[in-house]
Amino acid sequence: MPSRVEFREDRCKGCLLCTEVCPTGIIQQSNRFNQKGYKVAEVTAEMMTECKGCAFCAMICPDYAINVFKTESAKGGAA
Amino acid sequence: MSTPKRIFVKGNEAICHGALTAGAKCFFGYPITPQNDIPEFMSAAMIEAGGQFVQAESEVAAANMLLGAAGCGIRALTSSSSPGISLKQEAISYMAGSEIPGVIVNVSRGGPGLGDIGPSQGDYFQATKGGGHGDYHLLVLAPGTVQEAYDLTIKAFDLAFKYRNPVMILADAIIGQMKEPLVPWIPQGLDPDEGQDWGLQGAKGRAPRLLKSLFLDDGALAGQNEKLAAKYRAMQVETDQELFLTEDADLIVVAFGSIGRIVKSTIRKLRAQGHKVGLVRPITLFPFPSAVLLDLARQGKRFLTIEHNMGQMVEDVRLAIRTVADSAFHGQLPGNLPTPDDFEQPILKALEG
Amino acid sequence: MNQEIRVTNYPEVLTDRASHYCPGCHHGIAHRLVAEAITELGLVDKTILIGSIGCSVFIYNYLSLDAIESPHGRAPAVATGVKRARPDKIVFSYQGDGDLASIGMAEIMHCANRGENITTIFVNNTVYGMTGGQMAPTTLVGQKTTTCPGGRCRENEGMPIRMTEIIASLGGVAFAERVAVNNIKNIKKAQKAVTKAFECQTKEIGFSFVEVLATCPTNWRMTPIQANKRIETEMIPYFPLGNFKDVLAKEEK
Numbered sequence: 001m002p003s004r005v006e007f008r009e010d011r012c013k014g015c016l017l018c019t020e021v022c023p024t025g026i027i028q029q030s031n032r033f034n035q036k037g038y039k040v041a042e043v044t045a046e047m048m049t050e051c052k053g054c055a056f057c058a059m060i061c062p063d064y065a066i067n068v069f070k071t072e073s074a075k076g077g078a079a
Numbered sequence: 080m081s082t083p084k085r086i087f088v089k090g091n092e093a094i095c096h097g098a099l100t101a102g103a104k105c106f107f108g109y110p111i112t113p114q115n116d117i118p119e120f121m122s123a124a125m126i127e128a129g130g131q132f133v134q135a136e137s138e139v140a141a142a143n144m145l146l147g148a149a150g151c152g153i154r155a156l157t158s159s160s161s162p163g164i165s166l167k168q169e170a171i172s173y174m175a176g177s178e179i180p181g182v183i184v185n186v187s188r189g190g191p192g193l194g195d196i197g198p199s200q201g202d203y204f205q206a207t208k209g210g211g212h213g214d215y216h217l218l219v220l221a222p223g224t225v226q227e228a229y230d231l232t233i234k235a236f237d238l239a240f241k242y243r244n245p246v247m248i249l250a251d252a253i254i255g256q257m258k259e260p261l262v263p264w265i266p267q268g269l270d271p272d273e274g275q276d277w278g279l280q281g282a283k284g285r286a287p288r289l290l291k292s293l294f295l296d297d298g299a300l301a302g303q304n305e306k307l308a309a310k311y312r313a314m315q316v317e318t319d320q321e322l323f324l325t326e327d328a329d330l331i332v333v334a335f336g337s338i339g340r341i342v343k344s345t346i347r348k349l350r351a352q353g354h355k356v357g358l359v360r361p362i363t364l365f366p367f368p369s370a371v372l373l374d375l376a377r378q379g380k381r382f383l384t385i386e387h388n389m390g391q392m393v394e395d396v397r398l399a400i401r402t403v404a405d406s407a408f409h410g411q412l413p414g415n416l417p418t419p420d421d422f423e424q425p426i427l428k429a430l431e432g
Numbered sequence: 433m434n435q436e437i438r439v440t441n442y443p444e445v446l447t448d449r450a451s452h453y454c455p456g457c458h459h460g461i462a463h464r465l466v467a468e469a470i471t472e473l474g475l476v477d478k479t480i481l482i483g484s485i486g487c488s489v490f491i492y493n494y495l496s497l498d499a500i501e502s503p504h505g506r507a508p509a510v511a512t513g514v515k516r517a518r519p520d521k522i523v524f525s526y527q528g529d530g531d532l533a534s535i536g537m538a539e540i541m542h543c544a545n546r547g548e549n550i551t552t553i554f555v556n557n558t559v560y561g562m563t564g565g566q567m568a569p570t571t572l573v574g575q576k577t578t579t580c581p582g583g584r585c586r587e588n589e590g591m592p593i594r595m596t597e598i599i600a601s602l603g604g605v606a607f608a609e610r611v612a613v614n615n616i617k618n619i620k621k622a623q624k625a626v627t628k629a630f631e632c633q634t635k636e637i638g639f640s641f642v643e644v645l646a647t648c649p650t651n652w653r654m655t656p657i658q659a660n661k662r663i664e665t666e667m668i669p670y671f672p673l674g675n676f677k678d679v680l681a682k683e684e685k
Contacts, residue, residue, distance in 0.1 A: 145513060146502070173502075291483075
C-alpha cells in the first residue's frame with residue numbers, strides 16, 4: 001500500500017477544489033451526503049492505488065478535511 | 080516623574096502629570112483645541128517615562144490604538160476635545176463591550192458641530208449616557224480645579240482597572256487652559272501585576288484570551304449586558320461630590336466642573352450678604368450623586384442647577400429628586416468665560432422661589 | 433521494513449473545529465498559511481491576533497491565539513496599540529477588502545507608513561462577503577454585486593484599488609507581496625510570502641503586508657471550482673501576483 005488519502009467526511013464541504021489539483025485525477029465526488037448535507041469527495045479503493053502521496057489535495061482543502069499518508073521503504077522513497 | 084513640590088501648571092499639564100505618575104505607558108493623540116497641550120507635553124514626557132507616544136492619523140485611530148494598548152492590560156490614555164471625542168465613540172463602545180480599561184480625556188469645547196473653541200459643558204449627555212452605540216456607561220470624572228485634574232486622572236486609572244471599564248475625564252477649556260498651583264503626589268501600592276491576568280500577551284502555556292464584544296450565541300449578549308449592568312450598579316459606591324455649606328441652606332445649587340467652582344465663589348459672596356445658599360458639585364458624573372441630592376430634597380431644600388449648556392445635568396438632578404422636589408435651571412450660554420457675578424441674579428431669583 | 437508516515441501535519445495552533453466558511457472559500461487556506469508560518473518560525477506563544485469585521489471576524493475560533501476584536505477597518509490602529517504596549521510580541525491583523533481598503537483605508541495607510549512592526553494579511557475577494565455581497569473597493573469593473581447590479585462601472589464607482597502596490601510605495605514598509613491560493617504553485621509561493629512577512633516582523637524592520645486573492649463562491653454566484661478559476665482568468669490579470677517590496681532580499685544582495 002504505497003500512499004493513501006483519508007477524508008474527514010464530517011468536515012468536507014464538497015467544494016471539490018481537491019479534484020482540480022490531484023495530479024492523478026483520482027478524487028471524485030461521492031454519492032454520499034454528510035450530516036450537513038454536503039456531497040463529500042472520495043477516492044475509491046480501486047483508485048487509491050494511484051495515489052502518489054503528494055498531498056496537493058490537502059494543501060488546497062480550505063477545511064483541513066484531508067489527511068495524506070505515505071509509506072516509505074527502508075531505503076527511503078515511496079515503496 | 081513628578082515630585083511632591085508645588086508646581087504652577089495648566090489643567091492640561093496636570094492631567095499629563097497625573098497620568099504619568101499613575102503609571103500610564105501609552106498615549107495616543109491627535110491635535111484639536113483646547114487640549115493640544117496634552118499631546119504636546121506627552122510627546123516628550125511619555126518617551127522620557129519609557130512609554131510610547133503616537134500622534135495618530137485621526138481621533139478614530141487614536142481611540143482604537145487605546146483599545147489595543149489597554150487590551151494588553153497596561154495603563155494607557157487618549158485625549159481630545161468635543162468633536163474629536165465624537166470620533167472616538169466607536170472605540171469607546173468597543174472598550175465598554177470588551178471590558179477594556181482605557182482612559183479618555185475630554186477637554187470639552189462648545190458645540191454642536193465645530194461649535195467654538197471656548198469652554199462648554201455641552202458634552203454632559205454624551206459623556207454620561209454612553210456616547211456611542213449600545214447599552215453601556217463610562218465612569219465619568221469632572222475636575223473643578225487643576226489639582227483635581229491631577230488627582231482624578233490618577234483615580235481614573237484605578238477605577239478603569241478596578242471595573243475593567245473605560246473612564247472619561249470630562250474637563251473643559253477653563254480647566255484645561257487655566258494655570259494654578261498643583262501639589263503632585265505619588266500614588267502608593269500600584270499593583271505590578273495589574274491587568275496581567277486578562278490582558279493580551281501571547282498564549283504561552285495557557286488557554287488563549289479573547290477580548291471581544293460580539294456575542295451571537297443564543298442568550299450570550301443578554302448575559303454580557305447583564306454582567307455590565309451589574310458592574311454599573313456596583314460602581315455606585317464610587318459616587319463622589321463636594322458639599323459646600325449645604326447644611327443650613329434653603330437653596331442648593333448643583334453645578335459641576337469649572338462652573339461648580341465659579342458658583343462656589345458666587346455662593347461665598349451671597350453668604351456674606353446673608354443668603355442661605357449651598358452647593359453640591361458632583362465630582363463623579365457617572366455614577367451620579369442622586370442619593371445625596373434626594374437626601375437634601377427630603378430635608379425640604381430647593382434646587383437650582385447651573386450648567387454651561389442649555390440644560391443637560393438638570394435632567395439627572397430632577398430624576399434624583401423627582402419624588403419630593405424639582406430643580407430650577409440656569410444655562411450659561413457658550414462664547415464667554417463666566418464670572419461669579421454672572422450667577423448672582425439667577426441664584427437670587429431661585430432663592431425668591 | 434516499510435513504515436507509513438503522515439504527510440499532512442496541521443499545526444497545533446489551528447483548532448480542530450469545523451469552520452463557518454462557505455464551501456470553497458479561501459479563508460481556510462489563508463488561515464492555515466498563517467498557522468504554518470508562525471509555527472515554523474516558533475512564534476505561536478508570543479503572537480497576538482487582531483481580528484477585523486467581515487466573514488473572518490470569527491478567526492479567533494480557528495487560531496488558538498490571544499486575540500482582540502477591532503471595529504470595522506480599525507485593525508491596524510488596534511494592532512498599533514497592542515504592538516506599542518507589547519513590543520516583544522508578534523502582532524498581526526487579518527482583514528478583508530471592505531474592511532481594509534474602504535472603511536479602514538486611513539488606518540492601514542498610516543500604520544504602514546509609520547513602519548509599525550506588525551504584519552497584515554489582507555484577503556481580497558472583491559466583495560463584502562458577510563453582509564451579503566455588496567460592491568467592495570476591489571470589485572472588478574463589470575462585476576455584478578448586490579449594490580452594483582448592472583456591474584461595477586468605472587464612470588460611477590471608479591476603478592478597483594490595487595492595495596499592495598500602494599502599500600509598497602510607503603516608506604515604512606519592509607515587505608509587500610500579492611499572492612493567490614488557487615493552485616498548488618501559488619499556494620507554495622503564498623506560504624513563502626506569509627512566512628517572510630512574519631520574519632520581517634521578528635527582525636523589526638517595518639511593516640509587512642501580504643494580499644491574498646481569494647474566492648467568494650457564494651457571493652460571486654459561482655461553484656467553488658468556477659470561482660477558483662476566476663482567480664486566474666479575471667483577478668490575476670488586474671491584480672498581478674508578485675513581490676512589490678522586500679527589504680530583506682535587498683539587504684541580502
